Amino acid sequence: MGFAEEHQRWLGYHKKCRTGERLDRLDRGHRHGEQMFVERVWWPIFGKLDDLHPEYEVADWRGRPYFVDFVWKPGQVKFAIEIKGYGPHVQNTDRTRYRQELNRETYLQIAGYRVIAIPYDDLESAPEQTISLLKAVLTPSLLKTSSEGSSQFTRIERDILRMASRMNGMIRPVDVVEGLGVNRRTARKYINILCEKGKFKPVLAQDSSRVCRYELIHSFIDSEIW
Structure with missing residues (x-):
């Protein structure tokens, strides 16, 4: 957005x-x-x-x-x-x-x-x-x-945030599956948790209500947190 x-x-x-x-x-x-x-x-x-x-x-x-x-x-x-x-x-x-x-x-x-x-x-x-x-x-x-509040991010959540940052701020569950070697359910679970924590925002596919990827919400102190 x-x-x-x-x-x-x-x-x-x-x-x-x-x-x-x-x-x-x-x-x-x-x-x-x-x-x-x-x-x-x-x-x-x-x-x-x-x-x-x-x-x-x-x-x-x-x-x-x-x-x-x-x-x-x-x-x-x-x-x-x-x-x-x-x-x-x-x-x-x-x-x-x-x-x-x-x-x-x-x-x-x-x-x-x-x-x-x-x-x-x-x-x-x-x-x-x-x-x-x-x-x-x-x-x-x-x-x-x-x-x-540094404990708000688990190790796997930090790994996902770092991965999204390396991918120009956009990530898909399949990227987490392939990058971290977890199953699709686990990938979606942690991406949803990060959405709730305000670090990811769902992005809808064009002319569709389906979520196709997730946008990283940047902060200028991200490097200090992660």
Whole structure:
């Protein structure tokens, strides 16, 4: 599944989970800058949108609702990601609003979030720089989360993941049978387990509902996990 289809699926899922102001804020808030971030930065890093929450509601220090552009919670760690445009945040003539925004960011850190500010202009002109910086920030927490859950992959599951990686990210049960010397039932069993763990995605044959192969869901720290 490409980015456009996955983005629509992800956005549709979050809309179904919301009502009232939360839904309205998602419709109003997930606009050009936020979509650029997801497409030009997040997708190239992860190839999926799991655990990324758009227009995420948190309470500020006064207990009032506040919506963060994105919150990412892959486990025990949680990051608040804000897309910062030059006009609204630097030339803001409403000093009270500007002060409140800074206080919210401080409070988010008190509440356990790591706050990341993404310049809007860089999303347009230098997304590669943003990707590099974001990887540097996220990797330590990802490795910690991965090491805590490293037992989630058995030896045969790791072998299948490595095989899929060598085969340009696509694999069939027959490839597992021939490559690992297991029977077809065992191959399908472990491929289905890896689908449930979010590492494989079924790919349908053209004009058919039959699954013909499985696509590896890449992560930029796969080499550390496997």
